[in-house]
Ligand SMILES: [Zn+2]
């Protein structure tokens with residue numbers, strides 16, 4: 001009798017053993033999908049990870065209901081990669097399985113049975129290599145960088161391409177992709193979700209036509225299943241352009257991974273598990289295939305820049321902007337002074353208003369950056385100070401004027417704006433803080449003739465709405481684009497001469513050791529949007545911290561200065577890239593009980609890790625969706641074995657959850673949190 005151990009698409013740490021009916025014995029292999037019963041009534045599509053003949057020591061061994069294929073749908077290399085993800089990020093294989101396969105390949109219940117009959121051979125076009133059209137030639141600077149990358153790969157499989165904004169990194173990528181495809185290798189080109197627009201897709205499609213597949217979360221599941229199946233076939237795409245989840249696609253001959261905008265925090269999956277970082281996982285993936293990795297950015301993450309400086313990664317620099325577009329001039333506007341001299345109208349300094357006026361007269365375009373959506377951050381009763389808060393989360397609600405609603409940005413719950421203050425019964429609300437909706441209102445007041453577009457989470461719910469805004473602005477259907485950091489993502493608009501950063505301080509004051517690094521990334525990217533072919537762009541940076549080092553470093557484009565200063569602090573306070581962080585999150589409905597349990601867990605951790613354990617603390621938002629949250633932080637030396645750390649954590653987790661008092665407690669980990 002044969003048995004199989006399978007993983008289910010559930011956050012369970014165990015594998016489950018089923019009996020293999022004789023007629024399936026021959027075809028069943030590791031990586032195949034099977035339909036299995038689970039619990040009293042449930043049926044799942046599971047993945048076989050071991051075929052063996054060891055009878056498990058329990059009765060009632062259930063048989064597999066159906067074998068969905070005899071050629072594995074998850075390859076051996078993929079399974080090894082899944083195992084690495086599960087181990088490193090301390091989650092279950094079930095979690096990885098859920099994230100790795102498109103929904104259409106893991107049907108539930110009766111769909112599983114039906115799905116087999118529905119599956120049909122995919123007929124996607126296959127081009128031949130000679131189809132690749134002629135490439136747009138490189139400039140001298142680009143050509144030099146291209147050559148240096150090829151040389152660097154000889155000694156450093158991972159190389160950083162540090163190129164200023166608008167230096168034409170994409171052109172270099174295209175030449176590299178072409179080289180690898182002609183050598184018969186596959187290429188994976190990763191982009192942050194938000195940067196994967198029709199513009200980049202069209203550009204690559206013109207060159208690589210049918211050799212390219214696109215993998216994007218806004219595509220339908222059927223489209224994603226089609227790409228996945230094609231990668232399993234004998235004629236897979238040579239180039240995959242995709243977002244972070246495309247690291248889970250099957251490859252057979254991967255030669256190169258490009259991680260564009262490697263500093264982007266959206267490469268990290270926050271929720272649910274696996275909380276992986278696609279850039280870091282891509283390095284492991286490349287290593288499995290003996291492939292090279294190119295990390296591209298204008299503002300490297302500290303982790304990557306540090307590794308390049310230490311010689312672990314290769315380093316190639318591109319300092320010249322494409323077509324010699326000059327870097328913009330950044331002018332600081334001291335908001336303290338502007339306010340005291342009454343040289344402000346709403347959120348706008350007079351300098352910025354004058355500059356916008358001039359730009360509009362010259363028929364040039366303007367981008368305004370404010371990293372908060374909604375109308376105001378919160379509303380407050382002018383009489384008694386009452387502030388409406390979410391019933392389920394520990395946050396104040398954001399006012400959205402258009403819908404006249406209060407919204408919780410954590411759980412999405414919406415509330416009607418009360419007619420009067422529930423505390424004092426007065427009807428006298430003030431809106432506090434500045435969201436993109438309010439910026440748009442104010443700009444319409446100041447420049448009634450100008451046309452505006454707004455780009456934030458509220459206006460870009462669908463992929464098309466996001467792209468429509470970009471296309472409309474590129475075609476100059478609007479004069480002013482107002483947006484959150486969405487407007488910073490590598491978009492190049494030819495006609496933008498002025499960029500206004502309305503409140504730089506909001507970014508600086510995030511309670512996070514990465515806030516300065518992030519502010520530098522974000523503001524440099526925003527500033528990089530300004531500049532036309534024949535005229536230097538200008539950026540107005542409004543701040544109350546005009547004299548601070550970080551603002552000066554941004555103005556002078558002094559990445560090195562910022563890096564050096566921040567790294568000293570990181571080293572002193574045991575933060576990445578010198579130490580590895582693991583955040584342990586505990587959640588429970590009962591706040592007091594949770595406090596005791598978190599103390600208990602921290603004590604147990606301290607017995608092993610000593611002073612490396614910090615907390616427990618309440619995170620800035622300490623209740624989400626009615627669950628209270630505590631966080632314990634562990635700072636581990638890089639030399640420490642991550643396997644041992646993981647073993648300790650899982651052992652202590654089991655001890656915690658075994659206690660009857662801990663009923664309802666959930667624990668999860670965030671390794672290398674962002
Ligand atoms: Zn009141």
Ligand SMILES: [Zn+2]
Pocket residue numbers: 390391392393408409410411412413625
């Ligand atoms: Zn909420």
